[in-house]
Amino acid sequence: MFKKWDENCMEIPDSVIGLRDLIIDCLRHAHHTEMIKLTENGTDAEIYEMANNTVSTCFQLCNKNFYDPTVEDLYEVIESLASRSEAWNVPTDVIDKNKEKVRVIIKRYEQG
Secondary structure (H helix, E strand, O other): OOOOOOOOOOOOOOOHHHHHHHHHHHHHHHOHHHHHHHOOOOOHHHHHHHHHHHHHHHHHHOOOOOOOOOHHHHHHHHHHHHHHHHHOOOOHHHHHHHHHHHHHHHHHHHHO
16 A cells, blocks of 8 residues: 655555555655656656656666565665666765665564
């Protein structure tokens, strides 16, 4: 189930798909301003779709299954997204902060 990204929230999704969706929303949150410009002041749904497509593309580039990911796949995709975010001129501190937050959530999910 899709849950809105909240960088202060440590709620753990109940599935790997939930973790994937959290990554999508994290990307949407980190790139929100740029995505508004790219979608010409698009709706939240359009911005979410852009983030979803970006994460899906990263899964493809990493040869991972977007629809049936493993936890290990998520770690690889996070690194790919971080590299892409650097290329989009997202500040390194924002990338590192969000990447670490997602890693902590995934690790907590793995611990049950």
